[in-house]
Amino acid sequence: MRKIETLAMILAGGQGSRLGKLTKEIAKPAVPFGGKYRIIDFALSNCVNSGIKNVGVVTQYQPRELNKHVGNGEAWGLNVHNGGATILQPYASVDGEKWFKGTANAIYQNSSFIDQHNPDYVLVLSGDHIYKMDYQKMLDFHKLKKAALTVGVIPVPIEEAPRFGIMNTDQTDRIIEFEEKPEKPKSNLASMGVYIFDWALLKKYLDEDQSKRRELEDFGKDVIPAYLGNGENIFAYAFTDYWKDVGTIESLWEANMEFLDPTHALNIRNSDWRIYSQNPSASPQFLTETSNVTDAMIVDGCYIAGDITHSILSHHVKVGKGSIVENSIVMSGVTIGENVTIKYAIIGDNAKIHDGAYLVGKEKEIMVVGYNEEIGGLTDDEK
Amino acid sequence: MRKIETLAMILAGGQGSRLGKLTKEIAKPAVPFGGKYRIIDFALSNCVNSGIKNVGVVTQYQPRELNKHVGNGEAWGLNVHNGGATILQPYASVDGEKWFKGTANAIYQNSSFIDQHNPDYVLVLSGDHIYKMDYQKMLDFHKLKKAALTVGVIPVPIEEAPRFGIMNTDQTDRIIEFEEKPEKPKSNLASMGVYIFDWALLKKYLDEDQSKRRELEDFGKDVIPAYLGNGENIFAYAFTDYWKDVGTIESLWEANMEFLDPTHALNIRNSDWRIYSQNPSASPQFLTETSNVTDAMIVDGCYIAGDITHSILSHHVKVGKGSIVENSIVMSGVTIGENVTIKYAIIGDNAKIHDGAYLVGKEKEIMVVGYNEEIGGLTDDEK
Amino acid sequence: MMKNKISAILNLKEDDSKLLPLTEKRSISSLPFGCRYRLIDFPFTSLHSAAIDSAAFFIAGNGRSLHDHIRSGASWGLDSSIGGGLFPHTETAIREAVEMSKADQINSFYHDQIHYVIRSKSEYVVMMGTKMLCNIDINALLRYHQEKKADVTVVYKNMVQSSCNASEDETYLLFEGQATDRITNLVSFDKLEADKDKAPVNMDIAIMTSKKFVELATQAGKSKLRSETMLLFKDHLDEITVIGYEYTGYLKNINSIQSYFEANMDMLNEKNYNALLTRGNSIITKVKNGAPTFYSKDAKVKNAQFASDCLVEGEVENSLIFRKVTIAKDAKINHSIVMQGSQIGSGSSLEYVILDKGVKIGEGVHLKGTADNVKVIKKNTVVEPERGVKA
């Protein structure tokens, strides 16, 4: 039987309900980011750049956009040499129809897929974080420590620690305690939702659980405590570069604005660690005689006759004369008429903002226009 | 908005429970057929050969094998020029988690996918029949008749009609009555599960139903009666070539044996209407000095040292010396040892039949060995 | 179901001598254009829009630069292994030179074309080049051809006669009469009637049935005609019905540095930009992964176009900037074309200049051409201040 070293499983089933309109019809990992990316591009590109070419993408909530985006993984160079991306969805079997209950359960229900690849290690990732990480280094650490499980952790300001799952470690990085959102955190090492498991052992746990208690639904809540209880080797691998959870409108806006900064740690122009995505065909970006574009990221297919400042514009955005876009994120296909004012806003794909519209949010109260929404313009009666 | 004339939707979600072991872990349309095909290849190839390049494949039950098989439709030449095959699975949305309830419901739940393609006509197909049909001719008929719905029908022996959904027509082929499995059939025109709908009208019915009774779950039971009740134009299009429902082990065996006949109506060697499938890499078929192969279909990668009569052997089958295979279907990757006797049997993918095993069924009682099953050989104690 | 299947022959053996040094290591077909395209993208997009999945091309040299761009042809749907595909024919110049001398034998150029067309099992053949830059709807052309029951249909555009110049490589169509589109002759500009206000320029695009193609190509091959589309039927205009099909979109003959520069600058006119680049299906090119283009706080940009992955900190006006170009603070670019990967140092200025790929302009370098005499800097040149001053 063919064997691979590491299979990555990206958990991309979450709704991300705190993103409101932006995740009403698409899963959170498919939400656009940074002008031409989607959130899941970071996890997928990290896999490829780390030399991991077999990736399962576990979906559940509104998966169509995500499926279309990921496809067979060609955009990330995954469709080669026995590699590939596979979309995994809930399905019906002779035992009935099953939805994935939690992170561990999603892995359990896809264990036949994992077994087909027969990996030594399973790298479990969350599909909704913005970061550049070499998983190979974490894997080296995992092997060095002879760990049963290695958990990627990131130091957070201690005052924010109560919002995270916190790992308490000894001086050898061994995890001795896990606390979910502790009121009085003993450490500032937050779980990144990045796990490396020895597959044989994890499978044993999940299989046995299935025939007994059926309690191992979630990695943080159930599996880590079970491992700790049985004295398995669990280690924390500290990641210290940029990492951002974009779970809310404000954090999504903030992460985009950080991304815009040319001196930012994420350094999108660094060709040693590319972030790949689908690249639609588009004409060159056209900045007309009347445009005024500064401190902005613009993507192909844009036609700009207005003023853009400190903003990100995605593919095929049109901005009419006299319009102002400031501190905002404009997703692809948006049409902005003339004399429109947009500040502190996120405008969803294919929205139409008619002449003279005034959309002004605040830094802590970002205004959101949903996908395909239409703002302003004549009402049907006036037409 | 881009427009296409016809979108095909293949309903491939059924379990096909009467196929027993053969559909325990894979959906019926993915069941192997005729040595190198799977049942769904016929519907997919018919689409391509009829010039229909946009196909949705609706799955639900054990879809993984089917997904892997269909992929992006490349094997059928579907991955070109704004064409393509798309796998459609149940998914969770803000309204909750939904499984497809019936044929019409499966179409309803995928109506956003259909609307993306903006088709004039939706061709609904069942993914589990063996036949070669030019859907374009049926579409011409549909247009000529200015039909709201055209139902593909096949004449069956009147004594078998009570097993089918029967269409009663007037002399202009207009359907005036539909009877599901009538005890006393008035006609012998059985529904093939092939429908052409005007999409705008069908969508109107399904949308309105959604906001009202929510009763339109099945095309035969619910939608046709509703159309008839409202006096919509429904016509029957008679298909008179070979068509076979392979819903039971015996009918599956029988259809394979018919397929084996070189003078058979399906005529697999006819290059004007090719049946496409995935083609794995395999070495040439090797018939050794001790082999004796007559009245048999053999696929690449087979190594045969025994006697094969009136049988179909799929990819990578090995048959040892002194073994006899008669009136049987052997699926891919099967290893048959020496001095084995197999008659009237279906042997599932990758099964292992050890030396000296004796597997003899009867014409009306076909013996089935499941996928990966192991028959005969030393028990663990004897090893 | 295979109704109207069309195969395509791209004749890319186009004379590029007046485009030097841009064509030193590339053919006209692989000339960069409009911030992110190569000229081959235009006919390939037309093929794709017409659902044509099979094409053969013929190129004089080794086609290396073109191949690097096209690769498997997947971007344009030309990588199908069922009935389609892309069939490159390179080094035709050398082979033709050798074969033209052999008598009584169809030379390999025509032989290869005939072989390709027969194997494609197509009903029609369309023939195009890349020099006549346009965005044509082949399905509309085919419908016209069928309606007119023509043997061959040739595409032309009516240019305003007063603005036309005699150009050796342009030919014009003569029609049978005022109200008919049957072509009676192909002539040079000076043979046109001087009193007409329009000059129907031949765009070197033709469509015909595969059967007619094989017939004409066999004749041409035996008579040792040079392998040009129009030579197939130029001498048979009285025997067969050759019809003109009028194209009304953007057209430019890319046959010199000057016309190449003008065509690029034309894109800064919104009407041309829309007509050529976004009409119908937008032009398909090989997509590259790259970051969005960043315009800094100091950037000053007016009437300019950019591809992605640029870093713009200086001033850009009336110019086209390709991928991965960096423009430092206080650099000024005007009326110029800057190709992929070039770096413009701070305090430098460019006016009426074309920089080929990977040029480095040092700090404070000033380069200036004129509207009639554009300065071209060769690929990968490093221009240091002293040299710039000299220039």
Added chain:
Amino acid sequence: MMKNKISAILNLKEDDSKLLPLTEKRSISSLPFGCRYRLIDFPFTSLHSAAIDSAAFFIAGNGRSLHDHIRSGASWGLDSSIGGGLFPHTETAIREAVEMSKADQINSFYHDQIHYVIRSKSEYVVMMGTKMLCNIDINALLRYHQEKKADVTVVYKNMVQSSCNASEDETYLLFEGQATDRITNLVSFDKLEADKDKAPVNMDIAIMTSKKFVELATQAGKSKLRSETMLLFKDHLDEITVIGYEYTGYLKNINSIQSYFEANMDMLNEKNYNALLTRGNSIITKVKNGAPTFYSKDAKVKNAQFASDCLVEGEVENSLIFRKVTIAKDAKINHSIVMQGSQIGSGSSLEYVILDKGVKIGEGVHLKGTADNVKVIKKNTVVEPERGVKA
């Protein structure tokens, strides 16, 4: 992460004169072999097994037949647009002839190879051909090369000396001593020591770092050496460390009709069939859609191999039958190779015959060669009874 990235150069300018008429319109690399392969499938599969997704090939003619088989290279994972791809170089014979005369310039063959290797950003280069038919594990070769810290590692197979024949195009390796694998010379068969029982035949496969390759190829290009893999370092064996790597699998030098016939017949030996076709990853070829092969009630088959889509009603023994062959009732085929699409009429017989593609053997035709002198029938020939009797 890009550790040990390997690029590949396939030298397909192999001498095919003794394989005529089979090589009249194809190179050795596109010779059909073993019912369903072309010889290029063997090196391509080795590349694929080693996860090599980039290759350049060099072929003397237009490579048409090879291109028809390879197309986008997708079957072997050579169609990647991220860092990989397939780079064809055709008509090298004509170009080389012209360029060999120009002094002081690296000729285009080496220039193209160097250019390819640099652009591939690979750490290693492997060089292979198709004439030496084998199934080699490139990763194992690389590991050996790295362990030995060699500059170049060359693959050889120890043949039994008594069964070796002097062959102009085979060379043998001389080692520094009994227990070392450092190569000191490449010689013809007659230069080997007669008392040894093994003859280490050079398989024309070499691996080295890209850096070393560029260095050697630049030297060779300047000295106007003919472009053969071994010529890169043959004259430098005392300056650099060239190591031999022993291959123990199936090997055959396909340099004549006789050896081509033997290699095919070798596949009927189960040991060879397994060694060449099913060892490790099975050989990848372009898959074609086709029905299963049907053996009728009257078929009599012993010790024979078939591709799919055949219809067998006659007798076949000790033979290899390619795709889409029909064998009518009472036809007898023995010790023969029948290529794709051939039709064998009833009552005919073939013995020691090779039928190229699309041959039609009429009813009652008898063709007979011998084990030492196999009869070859050209592509698309129609053999009628009278002619068969004459033969």
